[in-house]
Amino acid sequence: MERTYIMLKPDALKRNLIGEIIARIERKGYKIADCKMMTLDEAILREHYAHIADRPFFPEIVEYMTSGPVLAMIVEGENVVKGMRILMGATKFEEATAGTIRGDYAMSTGQNIIHGSDSIENAEIEIKRFFG
Ligand code: IDP
Numbered sequence: 001m002e003r004t005y006i007m008l009k010p011d012a013l014k015r016n017l018i019g020e021i022i023a024r025i026e027r028k029g030y031k032i033a034d035c036k037m038m039t040l041d042e043a044i045l046r047e048h049y050a051h052i053a054d055r056p057f058f059p060e061i062v063e064y065m066t067s068g069p070v071l072a073m074i075v076e077g078e079n080v081v082k083g084m085r086i087l088m089g090a091t092k093f094e095e096a097t098a099g100t101i102r103g104d105y106a107m108s109t110g111q112n113i114i115h116g117s118d119s120i121e122n123a124e125i126e127i128k129r130f131f132g
């Protein structure tokens, strides 16, 4: 079965939205195969966000992503990588459609509630990175 790496970011936990977001994932028919709370450090974020590490907003992302625990999850289902990206909504919070997780909850692009792998290949890399 296809798997993806999903991470609820610190704002989702601070705003008590875990239950709401997991309910949406389960209602869609996907399975939470594993999950754990983690506190991230800069080293793992530099790996995970290597593609944005040279952007001016990166220091703010590190500060935010280390500001509290995240919920790391392995989510399983048919075409789940693409399907989760659709449930999540667009990266830029003002472009995320109503009805998507980011569209309904994100209050900025930096603090946009949820991460989801962007390809099957990256999903396996990210699952290994966060679950070993
Ligand atoms: P994604 O999370 O939708 O896959 P990426 O382009 O991989 O988006 O960027 C990773 C994360 O970096 C985003 O989720 C967002 O939190 C942050 N980010 C991306 N672009 C911007 C920006 O222009 N301003 C602030 N934060 C950004």
Ligand code: MG
Binding pocket: 116, 118
């Ligand atoms: Mg990405």
